[in-house]
Amino acid sequence: MGVDRLDPGSPPWEGGGWPGHGTLKGMTTIAVLGAGKIGEALLSGLVQAGHDPEELLFTERSAERASELVKRYGVVEADVAGAATRADVLVVAVKPQDIEPLLDELAPVVDRRTLVVSLCAGLPTSLFERRLAEGTPVVRVMPNTPMVVGAAMSAISAGRHATDEHLALVERLLSSVGRVARVPEAQQDAVTALSGSGPAYFFYLVEAMIDAGILLGIPRALATELIIQSAVGAATMLAESGEHPVTLREAVTSPAGTTIMAIRELERHGVRAAMLAAIEAARDRSEELGRAHQDD
């Protein structure tokens, strides 16, 4: 259920909290602006977590894409002005390169009663604060796509006008689709490189390991099953055992056995150094995306 948008004096996070506090059903009305890959992941995750699809709005540029989403999840298409009027939380999920025209559309229709949540890589909360009405609360979030299976890692940071209540609301929302950590905004570019892009690194490794199976003459379907189940098992051990990754790896690595022969090749080919350089490059790109909007 949404809150009464006609009362300018009482933002919904003040005095009495949000309707339906503690449950997702009826919690609040959310509008996702730009329902592409991550926007759809959020909508889908929230629907699976029990959020009423009629309280989930979205905007999209393509009519075909919009009707697909309506059909798939029962969520509601809106335009930016309609979304800003109805929703308590506006989630910005367009590419950083597409932010300017969206900010132009948002500026006249957003005020301090609406919480703006940005999922955009690199873009600082100060950009939204500068372009939207004075006092607009902004929370910057870096989620990741495992949101679709309720296993996201999201890191959240408050902008200048976002209170602890705003952060708590975003935390509660995102907790229904995975884990949430609060981080200083200064760490968001690094977080983007680690967990925002992180799933891609694992997919890339899995892809390479399946190729290795093909090289060794294993049929693709079997190689895929062997590697995916190994990934799921390893991830579950990492998440549940409380052991350091080194300890878990050592337990697989027998003296003069097979694993150490593979590890030697990984070291010889600089895989660890490549990972450090790769993640540093992703961090640098996130910073660069932010700098592109510094002086407008």
Ligand SMILES: NC(=O)C1=CN([C@@H]2O[C@H](COP(=O)(O)OP(=O)(O)OC[C@H]3O[C@@H](n4cnc5c(N)ncnc54)[C@H](OP(=O)(O)O)[C@@H]3O)[C@@H](O)[C@H]2O)C=CC1
């Ligand atoms: N993908 C990921 O894993 C993650 C992405 N992010 C961040 O999320 C944001 C979106 O990324 P992603 O989902 O991958 O990108 P997508 O291109 O898949 O999604 C963006 C969507 O927004 C639409 N769009 C663009 N401008 C507007 C507008 N003015 N009004 C309505 N819709 C609009 C695009 O339409 P069209 O296709 O026509 O351009 C597209 O469908 C980025 O800022 C990214 O940094 C954050 C964490 C993870």
Ligand SMILES: O=C(O)[C@@H]1CCC=N1
């Ligand atoms: O590649 C990107 O720019 C986005 C941000 C994090 C994951 N995907």
